[in-house]
Amino acid sequence: MDITQKQLLDAVPGLYKARLDEFVASFNMFHAYFGLNTRDRIIHYLAQVFHESGSLRYVEELSSGAQYEGRKDLGNTQKGDGKRFKGRGFIQLTGRKNYQDFYNDGWCSDNVVAYPNLVSNFPLNQMVSMWFWDRNNLNDLADLDNGINGEDIVKKITRKVNGGYNGLDERVKFYQKFKKIIKE
Numbered sequence: 001m002d003i004t005q006k007q008l009l010d011a012v013p014g015l016y017k018a019r020l021d022e023f024v025a026s027f028n029m030f031h032a033y034f035g036l037n038t039r040d041r042i043i044h045y046l047a048q049v050f051h052e053s054g055s056l057r058y059v060e061e062l063s064s065g066a067q068y069e070g071r072k073d074l075g076n077t078q079k080g081d082g083k084r085f086k087g088r089g090f091i092q093l094t095g096r097k098n099y100q101d102f103y104n105d106g107w108c109s110d111n112v113v114a115y116p117n118l119v120s121n122f123p124l125n126q127m128v129s130m131w132f133w134d135r136n137n138l139n140d141l142a143d144l145d146n147g148i149n150g151e152d153i154v155k156k157i158t159r160k161v162n163g164g165y166n167g168l169d170e171r172v173k174f175y176q177k178f179k180k181i182i183k184e
Helices: 005-011 017-034 039-052 096-104 116-120 124-135 138-142 150-162 168-181
Strands: none
Touching: 005 017, 005 168, 017 124, 039 124, 039 138, 039 150, 039 168, 096 116, 096 124, 116 124, 124 138, 138 150, 150 168
């Protein structure tokens, strides 16, 4: 199930239009590979991505990444890893371990561990976000949306994406907007 520019603009009129073409193209190019093939999966993915990216404005975390220095849970074991492997992509992939795992899984021929800035570029910014989604079994959570518990599912997915509940209210609003616009 592909998405269109019109759907995204109808749901989020204030989105960052300069990145709209590449976002739609890369979404439609890769979504099937990562199992984003049902309405609920797509709606939940978009709700998270639009929050994480500031409605497509950012493909790199605004902070320096210094707060991730020494975070062994992210695989940041070498001096400078926090800044080097700060959040990038539409879902803000963070940490040496995640960059290494993405590279090891063979989704790109570019060495994103040696050149982490590449993750900010089209089409890797979308691909790495979908890879993170798939690797963390977020489609399985989205499948639990029975039409009544959607906001609870947004909360569960947010925890996996964010490690907490930062921006939960906005993620729920995006979910509600996309649910109205995207039909089977």
